[in-house]
Amino acid sequence: MSNPQPPEPAGIRRTPLRTTVRYGIAGAPLLTAEQLRDGSYGPGTGIEPSVIEIRYSSAREGVEASVSVTVTGSWTSEGEPERPAREVETRFEGDRDQWPRWVRLEVRLSDPACQHLYVPADDFRPGDLIHVGSEEWPVVEARTVTRDQYSSVTVNAGASDQLDGRVWQHAYVTRKTVQARR
Incomplete structure (x- = not known):
């Protein structure tokens, strides 16, 4: 016997506006001070990625589709993790050509489209x-x-x-x- 679903109320349309993918990541390249978007990081600093969150927003009336990425990880100094470890995050949005190559690939690999x-x-x-x-x-x-x-x-x-x-x-x-x- 099948499990019948209740009918949807007449006139209701559902449109997904955002899909978020969040996962742990290991082995990704360090994000260097030059790659961190806001320029507030000193030479030799960086982030060792441990979590990535990708948000795919759908186009809708008056708003273009977009993608943004938040990378969370530990501070590094001269390529070595700082002790004690401090977790930080950085965000990528806008012109994807300015993003690190591996971040662009993660966006493509996880894209629901x-x-x-x-x-x-x-x-x-x-x-x-x-x-x-x-x-x-x-x-x-x-x-x-x-x-x-x-x-x-x-x-x-x-x-x-x-x-x-x-x-x-x-x-x-x-x-x-x-x-x-x-």
């Missing part, structure tokens, strides 16, 4: 985040994808993060499925 797929290399597209799994390049963002007559696929040809493979090889990708957020 993305799908996580296992696809053949022949299906790679610009904009895909390809999960490589290496220590140096755990995720590569495809900027260009080229195929040749010999079943080879090259991602980001000539760049330091170039990937080479065959059309039948598979990888996990994170792919945007709706219009990009700004």
